[in-house]
Amino acid sequence: MDNEQSYSSQGYYGRPHAGMPSAASTAVHTPQRPGSPNDSIGRNPFGDGVESQASQRTGNGNPFQSPAGSRPPSSFESSSAMGPRYEPQRYFHSRRVRKGEVEKPWLDKVDPKEKWVTILPIIGIIVGLGISGFLVWDGIRSVVKHNYCEVLVDDFSQGLRSDIWSAEIQVGGFGNGEFQRTTELNGPNVFVENGNLKIKATLEDDARILKNYKIDLLKDKTCTATDQASCIVATNTTAGNSTIVPPVLSGRITTKKSANIKYGRVEVRAKLPEGDWLWPAIWMMPRDSKYGPWPQSGEIDIMESRGNNYTHPQGGNNIASSALHWGPNPANDAFWRTNVKRQALHTTYSSDFHTYGLEWSQKYLFTYIDSRLLQVLYVNFDSPMWDRGNFPQVDANNSFVRNPWDGGKFNTPFDQPFYLILNVAVGGTNGWFEDHANGKPWLNGSPKAKKDFWEKRDQWFPTWKQPQMEVEKVSIWQQCDGDEDL
Structure with a gap:
């Protein structure tokens, strides 16, 4: 069979026609011209008559060339001068995709059950939002809304008014072993400047400390x-004594004579001091101490802080804390059960003014910034409060611990009128400043704590960049909704 017959038997795309022998079963040897590319490429170099699989498939030695049978007749070269027909390079021919051969799944009919895959999540979201909205509404509705009557609003535009503020002038450290002597209103330690109240700590005169001096x-x-x-x-430094007068002057003022509230709100807008061992506070004490001496009648600390920087282990002027003090005696003060700190975010409380607030009713009490x-x-x-404190039946001296609030309300002792206190203390031996922390120059249990503190003034006094608490405004409201026990 000649080459023309061999090609036509393969059909247009090289597929054998029915009744015709396949290309594989027809052994056709096409003579090659000497020097032809097909003379050596694809042939078996060992001369054993076995051609490579690629050579058998393509008819030449190029393993990447398409089979000759897949090309149309027009792609072959023909020349009578050249004698036998040779198979030239094949080029790719695309085939048009016939209509209906491409799948279009988006046009298929959707199973009715598949729509619930979308509907159910949407229903769940709507129901969730509805429940959340109801809970928020119910929470707001259930909060008792109080009416407040103004008791005191002082922006110090009229100076430091003695009919509102009273100074507590003492030298005994107020039970905390504090190192300052508090002084009078409108003096060097408590005054109004540029429209703001300032409570400022200053050093005592060296002469009153170095020699025997008495303050009466x-x-x-x-x-x-x-x-x-x-x-x-x-001051008594003879014969080994180490007692000295308070080495620092400062201030402590109250509204005890002008504004006492039982349930209400308090807000003080203030900037806190900066300096080691300064102790600013905004707090409240009971007017009458009905349930007994401290802490039986309670104490409300709206804000307490320290003038030290952030490296102080208990927190410096980057930390403000609030606490309630309550208990049957000082040894069983349960303040640690009601004591929370809040850190300033990327700043300090001595860098700017902040509002320190209290909201207080029979049902709850909270502070805020x-x-x-x-x-x-x-x-x-x-x-x-007695149950909450879980107090012991006997104290360290084997004395019976009595419940001072027996028969009271749930919020006793915080059910009596309290007044506001603003002050800046310095040092102290009650533990507010931890021993051996940040170079603390005294020990809480030392009888010469004040002297040790004063002798290290070259270390701590340079840190007093801002030794005062500055107050812009004080506001006090009384709950006045007709029933203060709601």
């Missing part, structure tokens, strides 16, 4: 306390 506030009739230890102090949403301490009076 009872004789001067300026002491606001009645006990001698709070009104009289002297700048916004009522930014709460610091929250106490829900849902059980008696």
Whole structure:
């Protein structure tokens, strides 16, 4: 069979026609011209007559060339002068996709059940939003809304008014072993400047510390306390004694004579001091101490801080804390159960003014900074304070521990009128400043703590970049909705 017959038997695309022998069964040897590319490429170099699979498939030695049978007749060269027909390079020919051969799944009929894959999640989202909205609405509806009556608003535009503020003038350290002597209104430590109240700590005169010197506030009739230890102090360094007068002056003022509230709101907008061992506070004490001495009648600390920087282990002026003090005696003060700290975000409380607030009712008490949403301490009076304290039956001296609030309300002792206190203390031996922390120059249990503190003034005094608490405004409201026990 000649080459023409061999090609036509393959059909147009190289597929054998029915009844015709296949290309594989027809052994056709096409003579090659000497020097032809097909003379050696694809042939078996061992001369055993076995051609490579690629050579058998393509008819030449190029393994990447398409089979000759897949090319149309027009793609072959023909020349009578050349004698036998040779198979030239094949080129790719595309085939048109016939209509209906391409699948279009998006046109297929969708199973009715598949729509629920979309509907059910949407229903779940709608139901979830509805439940969330109801819970928010119910929470807001259930909160008791109180009406507040203004008791005191002072922006110090009229100076430091003595009919509103009273100074506590003492030398005894107020039970905390503090190192300052508090002074009178409108003096070098408590004054109004540029429209703001300033409570500033200053150093005592060296001469009153280096020699034997006595401060007698009872004789001067300026002491606001009645006990001698709070009104009289002297320097005595003879014969190994180490007692000195308070080495620092500062201030402590209150609204005890002008504004006492039982349930209400308090806001103080203030900038805190900066300096080691300064102790600013905005807090409240009971007017009458109905349930007994501290802490039986309670204490509300809206804000306490330290003038030290952030490296202080207990927190410096980057930390503000709120607490309630309550218990049957000082040894069983349960403040640690109601004590929360809040850290300033990327700043300090001595860098700018902040609003320190309190909201207080029979049902709850909470403190906040700048916004009522930014709460610091929250106490829900849902059980008696005695039960919450889990106090021991006997104290360290084997004395019976009595419940001072027996028969009271759940929020007793925080059910009596309290007044506001603003002050800047310095140092102290009650533990507010931890021993051996940040180079603390005194020990809480040392009898010469004040002297040790004063002798290291070259270390701490240079840190007093801002030794005052500055107050822009004080606002106090009383709950006045007709039933203060709601």
